[in-house]
Amino acid sequence: MNNTENKIFCKGGGCTAKLGAGVLERVLSRLPRGEKDENLLIGFDSSDDAAAYQVSDDLAIVQTLDFFPPMIEDPYLFGQIAATNALSDIYAMGGEVKTALNIVCFPETMDLNILGEIMRGGSEKVIEAGGTLAGGHSIADSDIKYGLSVMGTVHPDKILANDSGKAGDVLIFTKKLGTGLICTGNRVGEVSKEQLAGAIISMTTLNKRAAEIAKDFRVHACTDVTGFGFLGHLLEMTGPEVSAKIDTSKIKVLDGAIYCAEEFLLTAGGQRNRNHVGDKVEFVDVPFAMEEVLFDPQTAGGLLFAVDPEDADLMLSRLKQAGLPASKVGELVKKQEKDIIVY
Amino acid sequence: MITVNAMGDQCPIPVVKTKNAIKEMKKSDVVEVLVDNEIAVQNLTKMANQKGYEVTSEKKAEGAFRVEMKVEIADVAEETVAEPVVCIPDARKNTVVVISSNVMGGGDDKLGGNLLKAFIFAVTQQDELPSTMLFYNGGAKMTVNDSPALEDLKSLEAQGVEILTCGTCLNFYGLTDELAVGGVTNMYEIVERMNNASLIVKP
Numbered sequence: 001m002n003n004t005e006n007k008i009f010c011k012g013g014g015c016t017a018k019l020g021a022g023v024l025e026r027v028l029s030r031l032p033r034g035e036k037d038e039n040l041l042i043g044f045d046s047s048d049d050a051a052a053y054q055v056s057d058d059l060a061i062v063q064t065l066d067f068f069p070p071m072i073e074d075p076y077l078f079g080q081i082a083a084t085n086a087l088s089d090i091y092a093m094g095g096e097v098k099t100a101l102n103i104v105c106f107p108e109t110m111d112l113n114i115l116g117e118i119m120r121g122g123s124e125k126v127i128e129a130g131g132t133l134a135g136g137h138s139i140a141d142s143d144i145k146y147g148l149s150v151m152g153t154v155h156p157d158k159i160l161a162n163d164s165g166k167a168g169d170v171l172i173f174t175k176k177l178g179t180g181l182i183c184t185g186n187r188v189g190e191v192s193k194e195q196l197a198g199a200i201i202s203m204t205t206l207n208k209r210a211a212e213i214a215k216d217f218r219v220h221a222c223t224d225v226t227g228f229g230f231l232g233h234l235l236e237m238t239g240p241e242v243s244a245k246i247d248t249s250k251i252k253v254l255d256g257a258i259y260c261a262e263e264f265l266l267t268a269g270g271q272r273n274r275n276h277v278g279d280k281v282e283f284v285d286v287p288f289a290m291e292e293v294l295f296d297p298q299t300a301g302g303l304l305f306a307v308d309p310e311d312a313d314l315m316l317s318r319l320k321q322a323g324l325p326a327s328k329v330g331e332l333v334k335k336q337e338k339d340i341i342v343y
Numbered sequence: 344m345i346t347v348n349a350m351g352d353q354c355p356i357p358v359v360k361t362k363n364a365i366k367e368m369k370k371s372d373v374v375e376v377l378v379d380n381e382i383a384v385q386n387l388t389k390m391a392n393q394k395g396y397e398v399t400s401e402k403k404a405e406g407a408f409r410v411e412m413k414v415e416i417a418d419v420a421e422e423t424v425a426e427p428v429v430c431i432p433d434a435r436k437n438t439v440v441v442i443s444s445n446v447m448g449g450g451d452d453k454l455g456g457n458l459l460k461a462f463i464f465a466v467t468q469q470d471e472l473p474s475t476m477l478f479y480n481g482g483a484k485m486t487v488n489d490s491p492a493l494e495d496l497k498s499l500e501a502q503g504v505e506i507l508t509c510g511t512c513l514n515f516y517g518l519t520d521e522l523a524v525g526g527v528t529n530m531y532e533i534v535e536r537m538n539n540a541s542l543i544v545k546p
Contacts, residue, residue, distance in 0.1 A: 266389070271386050324526075
């Protein structure tokens with residue numbers, strides 16, 4: 001690591017800093033909407049990841065933004081993670097990254113080299129995503145926050161919504177869970193270097209490759225798993241017609257995350273997620289620590305796909321060949337009493 | 344009564360402070376924890392429920408909550424005994440099998456090939472399976488189509504053993520498209536798996 005290590009202080013950063021979904025819904029539902037624009041294909045009435053706007057028969061733009069306070073102390077890695085997280089929403093919609101703008105909050109009195117390192121990490125990820133960093137906006141603030149506003153493109157017929165899965169679809173998830181628990185455990189010194197490194201590898205892996213592979217298969221719905229946790233984002237995939245069944249033996253967990261959960265190194269975000277979706281979930285013989293992993297807010301989490309069952313095996317093997325820790329974590333089923341059943 | 348003041352602390356600090364206070368206790372007592380937000384109350388309540396402590400909470404004022412848990416000495420004793428057990432799932436036998444060649448041992452390669460096939464079969468018969476099997480250099484030839492051990496490796500994968508083959512090696516031997524079981528890995532992951540292993544088995 002470099003000499004700027006340990007200089008940015010985190011108070012529970014990354015997606016653990018997200019406002020709870022329950023609080024947010026109360027505010028959003030009261031906002032004036034204005035006249036409906038026919039070209040707005042996806043907006044926040046479907047609680048989706050980003051906005052999609054059709055500009056011609058064969059072109060829609062996808063727009064999203066994401067920023068948060070640091071969850072680790074190395075500014076360069078923090079920049080990479082924040083960018084990986086912000087870019088992810090474009091991939092979750094089936095789009096390609098085109099341009100990105102920096103969003104920066106930084107204390108005036110702090111060493112500017114730290115900001116340089118954060119932005120270097122971010123811009124490297126934008127380049128890896130195939131996009132161009134085209135500008136940004138900076139604010140003097142008491143704490144560091146960093147992220148991106150990202151614009152991408154997609155063919156209007158190829159947009160992947162999060163609520164268009166069908167009963168019978170196989171659920172494939174492309175990353176391991178537990179980044180929130182590991183970062184929290186790390187702050188109180190309960191996580192080994194190796195365990196933190198595992199989480200960092202996961203948080204700096206773009207969802208680009210997974211999204212590209214998905215284009216070759218019949219994927220009915222997709223979301224990226226971030227601040228609302230695995231179950232919070234899975235809930236967005238269920239609806240009046242479908243529930244989801246999750247097999248916890250197929251869930252891949254970052255090394256150390258179960259230990260952190262067993263030691264109750266739990267985030268406020270995780271508990272907010274439990275409050276929001278807990279009563280819509282039926283747990284059948286699931287250990288407490290695994291429940292916590294499933295509610296854990298993820299920073300730069302993986303993509304969750306609802307895939308035609310005939311395509312699932314081949315798609316999974318392609319994802320694995322790309323080096324991703326993907327697995328079939330469950331399926332969508334006809335509507336049950338609960339929206340989600342976890343066993 | 345023992346008081347833990349966690350006003351102004353964000354999760355998980357209230358839980359960490361409470362756990363530390365309980366660790367210091369010599370006899371049964373009531374522990375009160377003061378916090379300033381309801382989420383912290385909920386996380387403390389979850390911990391108490393999991394540990395089997397009787398727990399109640401009240402809102403004393405706007406932004407002031409009090410959680411009370413009755414910590415029995417038996418629980419504390421049990422906890423100190425149970426602690427290593429709790430650690431075991433994480434430090435659980437994490438055996439990693441490393442296959443670095445397509446033959447086992449030096450001497451005759453035909454014999455070596457047969458031995459390695461028999462070795463992988465014998466792995467499938469163990470009561471405790473490894474968590475991960477890593478294949479690199481000549482070992483990469485074991486996870487591709489035409490591998491003599493393919494069936495056994497598929498069966499291991501089906502039982503939850505992670506099968507990972509070095510991508511550089513597959514590429515070197517021109518076998519990238521022939522991979523028939525498990526996933527592709529890189530040097531970072533190979534080092535990480537070996538570092539975290541409690542036991543490395545190498546034929």
